[in-house]
Amino acid sequence: MTASPAVSGIAGRVRRFRSRYSAGYLFVAPSMLFFLVFIFVPLGWSFLLSFQEFGFRTSTWVGLDNYIALVQDPIFRQSAVNTVIYSVFTVAVWVVIAMVLATLIHPLPPRLRTFFRAAYYLPAVTSAVFIALVWKWILNANPWGLANHVLSLFGAGPVGFISDPSPFAGASVALWSVILSSVLTIPAVGVVLYSAALAGIPQELYEAAETEGAGALAKFRYITVPLLKPITLYVAIIYTIAAFEVFERVYVMTGGGPGYATNTIVYSIWRTGFRFGDYGLASAQAFLLFVVIATISVLQFRALRSDVQY
Amino acid sequence: MAEGTAGLERRGAEPRVAAPSSLLPEVVAAPVPEAAITGGTAPGRRQSRRSRLFTLAVLAPVAVVGLFPFYWMVTTALTPRAAAIRVPPTLVPLDATLDNLVALFAQAPILLWAFNSLVIAAAIMVGHVVFDSMAGYAFARKRFPGKRLFFTLIVSSLMIPVHVTLVPRFILVTNLGLDDHLLGVIAPSIADVFGIFLMRQFMQSLPAELEEAARVDGASEWQVFWRIVLPLSMPAVATVAIFSFVGAWNAFLWPLIVLSDRALLTLPVGVALLQQEFSSNIGLQMAGALVGAVPMIVLFLLFQRHFLEGVRVGALKG
Structure with missing residues (x-):
């Protein structure tokens, strides 16, 4: 009632701004603060750290030395190569398996569908640590190791699996063993995502194809696969990111070894930063990883924008 | 029954952005059929018995492989220490024991x-x-x-x-x-x-x-x-x-x-x-x-x- 002309100046504007918007700001404040403190500030900080060298309680600016050291370091180079080999093979197999499983599940009656989706998803709800621990036990080099026993039934083996660093088909036996344990883990998230996408393909397309005499394989090849392309890209990207960040499996099964045969980038980041306390070098490795992941993510957002039209 | 309406909600199943049908408040969507929640309704036509059998013959073994690590985890956890390193490995733990769990807790x-x-x-x-x-x-x-x-x-x-x-x-x-x-x-x-x-x-x-x-x-x-x-x-x-x-x-x-x-x-x-x-x-x-x-x-x-x-x-x- 007493709105004097003086208040309707700046003070009035501030008051109006506050009464109109303060609730919105207050509601986002806690999470924005969280993102600032634990994600955005550390991101910049990590960038700065990557140009420093750490001694005991001191750090000095060393320019690009950390990055140069990494590029020249055969161990880091091997970690990068291992990570790429691991990612390429697991992602390729996971995507194919996920698509085939989802396609096979789709026409089943609801009860069976729910059953298989649950059975496939079950292993994904437990920590990778526990599953990796079992795989380490299955793949152990002794004759009582389950994998070696199975091999012995065919007159083969025993194979060292995760303890054998000898080269085999472009990588080491140990790395292939880790890859094997990964691809034998059902890509549950992919199955669920493909299932959702399959439900969006109009049934009429299949019916039309059938009237023209298309068999199951032809329908899969010419209808399902092309129409699932956008989701395939999405699944491939999330799996690529997950594969690039592989850690638990390596930590539990091999500890990066034998030697550096199964060292991966994230394992290397952890070891450099938290075993050896070399924050600068670890940050430089992390930043290289960030560039790779961010590139993949940008591709993902691009791809998602162009949606499929039926 | 549900087939007609479910088709509508199933459109636009793009990842990340699509509001899942079961998460819509009840005011907007009446109770959703179970099938829609888990990713869509059954297609209109029935599978032939032969292709159903083929499907199950692929899906079931995959489920066995996927779940096997759990089975092996349980089996080994219940196997006495000496028996765990027996050749051939014991697939079914006939001499099951809780010794490992007891030792773990101790x-x-x-x-x-x-x-x-x-x-x-x-x-x-x-x-x-x-x-x-x-x-x-x-x-x-x-x-x-x-x-x-x-x-x-x-x-x-x-x-x-x-x-x-x-x-x-x-x-x-x-x-x-x-x-x-x-x-x-x-x-x-x-x-x-x-x-x-x-x-x-x-x-x-x-x-x-x-x-x-x-x-x-x-x-x-x-x-x-x-x-x-x-x-x-x-x-x-x-x-x-x-x-x-x-x-x-x-x-x-x-x-x-x-x-x-x-x-x-x-x-x-x-x-x-x-x-x-x-x-x-x-x-x-x-x-x-x-x-x-x-x-x-x-x-x-x-x-x-x-x-x-x-x-x-x-x-x-x-």
């Missing part, structure tokens, strides 16, 4: 680890439910300068792998005196993108009339959120809660970095430590893995729909 603070995991997972879950839904509410309903910028920033943080922020976060947590403290694990995970995204999506679909009515009756902004919007958003809250809990329970790398006191470890970190402390005792290691895995399996069996739904909206990778 020689490792497994209950303490379970307690730590529970505290961490519960705290992170509550944090996500409260903070994510607050932010989701603001993004869904409020208008304020900078809203788009904030939202873009939050979404773009998805591109930042946690590994890039590990070192600075550890320095931060250490400076706060929270290293080797459960709070040091909890604090850097107290909110997340997925929850904000999901809550925003869900709250946008709620009718605004109730909130306006409450405001007319003199409810404060907080009361509108806490008493009206949040209770209406329970389906989305449940999904966020379950995913946060399971994610926090299973987390490994960050707890491994922050915690070092043996009594403060979480189950995954503790069980990973068992393989160093009892490297020759595989039964004990498997017993530890079993104790860590079973609670999540039980949760999954109880809340299956929320899990599958959460994945559909882009919950997490791998």
Whole structure:
């Protein structure tokens, strides 16, 4: 009632701004603060750290030395190569398996569908640590190791699996063993995502194809696969990111070894930063990883924008 | 019956952005058929018996392979120590025993680890439910300068792998005196993108009339959120809660970095430590893995729909 002309100046504007918007700001404040403190500030900080060298309680600016050291370091180079080999093979197999499983599940009656989706998803709800621990036990080099026993039934083996660093088909036996344990883990998230996408393909397309005499394989090849392309890209990207960040499996099964045969980038980041306390070098490795992941993510957002039209 | 309507809701199943049918409030969508929740209705035509048999002949063995590690975990955990290294390996534990579990409880603070995991997972879950839904509410309903910028920033943080922020976060947590403290694990995970995204999506679909009515009756902004919007958003809250809990329970790398006191470890970190402390005792290691895995399996069996739904909206990778 007493709105004097003086208040309707700046003070009035501030008051109006506050009464109109303060609730919105207050509601986002806690999470924005969280993102600032634990994600955005550390991101910049990590960038700065990557140009420093750490001694005991001191750090000095060393320019690009950390990055140069990494590029020249055969161990880091091997970690990068291992990570790429691991990612390429697991992602390729996971995507194919996920698509085939989802396609096979789709026409089943609801009860069976729910059953298989649950059975496939079950292993994904437990920590990778526990599953990796079992795989380490299955793949152990002794004759009582389950994998070696199975091999012995065919007159083969025993194979060292995760303890054998000898080269085999472009990588080491140990790395292939880790890859094997990964691809034998059902890509549950992919199955669920493909299932959702399959439900969006109009049934009429299949019916039309059938009237023209298309068999199951032809329908899969010419209808399902092309129409699932956008989701395939999405699944491939999330799996690529997950594969690039592989850690638990390596930590539990091999500890990066034998030697550096199964060292991966994230394992290397952890070891450099938290075993050896070399924050600068670890940050430089992390930043290289960030560039790779961010590139993949940008591709993902691009791809998602162009949606499929039926 | 359901076939006709389900086709409509199934359109536009793009990942991340699509509001899942089961998460729509009941006002908007009548109870959704079970099939729609798990990803669509059965196609109109029936399969021939032969192709059904072929399908099952592929799917069943895959399920066996996928679930085998669990079977082997249980079997080994129940096998006496000497029998675990028998040739050929015992596929069915006829001489099952609880010795390994007894030894585990006697020689490792497994209950303490379970307690730590529970505290961490519960705290992170509550944090996500409260903070994510607050932010989701603001993004869904409020208008304020900078809203788009904030939202873009939050979404773009998805591109930042946690590994890039590990070192600075550890320095931060250490400076706060929270290293080797459960709070040091909890604090850097107290909110997340997925929850904000999901809550925003869900709250946008709620009718605004109730909130306006409450405001007319003199409810404060907080009361509108806490008493009206949040209770209406329970389906989305449940999904966020379950995913946060399971994610926090299973987390490994960050707890491994922050915690070092043996009594403060979480189950995954503790069980990973068992393989160093009892490297020759595989039964004990498997017993530890079993104790860590079973609670999540039980949760999954109880809340299956929320899990599958959460994945559909882009919950997490791998």
